[in-house]
Amino acid sequence: MTDFTTIILQFDEQGEKTGWTYIEIPADIAQKLKPGNKKSFRVKGWLDGFAVAGMAAMPMGEGNFILALNAEVRKGTRKGAGGMLAVKLEEDKDYKVEVPADLQECFEFDPDAGVQFNSLARSHRDYFIKWINSAKTSETRERRIVNTVNAMLRKWDYGTMIREMRKEV
Numbered sequence: 001m002t003d004f005t006t007i008i009l010q011f012d013e014q015g016e017k018t019g020w021t022y023i024e025i026p027a028d029i030a031q032k033l034k035p036g037n038k039k040s041f042r043v044k045g046w047l048d049g050f051a052v053a054g055m056a057a058m059p060m061g062e063g064n065f066i067l068a069l070n071a072e073v074r075k076g077t078r079k080g081a082g083g084m085l086a087v088k089l090e091e092d093k094d095y096k097v098e099v100p101a102d103l104q105e106c107f108e109f110d111p112d113a114g115v116q117f118n119s120l121a122r123s124h125r126d127y128f129i130k131w132i133n134s135a136k137t138s139e140t141r142e143r144r145i146v147n148t149v150n151a152m153l154r155k156w157d158y159g160t161m162i163r164e165m166r167k168e169v
């Protein structure tokens with residue numbers, strides 16, 4: 001487990017990252033977490049005593065990485081941009097998101113959609129799976145599964161699918 005203290009930052013205008021709250025993981029610390037790595041990887045540990053797991057450490061150039069802090073993490077730490085954060089992290093080698101059985105059943109019915117889904121990077125598959133699993137009603141879940149299968153048949157990524165869905169409303 002690697003320990004360090006850092007300040008919580010927030011992106012201004014930076015394309016898709018505009019408004020994100022995040023912390024930086026300096027290159028030397030990133031190399032302790034996952035030596036020789038230059039791609040995104042998952043971490044687990046504690047942020048000010050708030051347990052986290054499966055968080056994506058994303059490369060930002062020159063060996064540095066960032067860790068985006070979603071609303072749940074900000075509430076758990078009771079801190080936002082400008083706050084100091086005590087960080088204890090290690091690589092999360094156990095991170096895995098399973099394809100839900102109902103989505104897998106649809107892929108068995110339409111193998112082309114399944115092939116497209118499995119061609120996506122694991123992190124991109126996770127966006128779809130988390131979106132489906134976060135549905136609060138069975139009707140919403142079914143609609144999200146249909147949208148996911150249709151997106152795969154159109155070879156859309158998650159962001160494209162969401163943008164297209166917003167146009168329809």
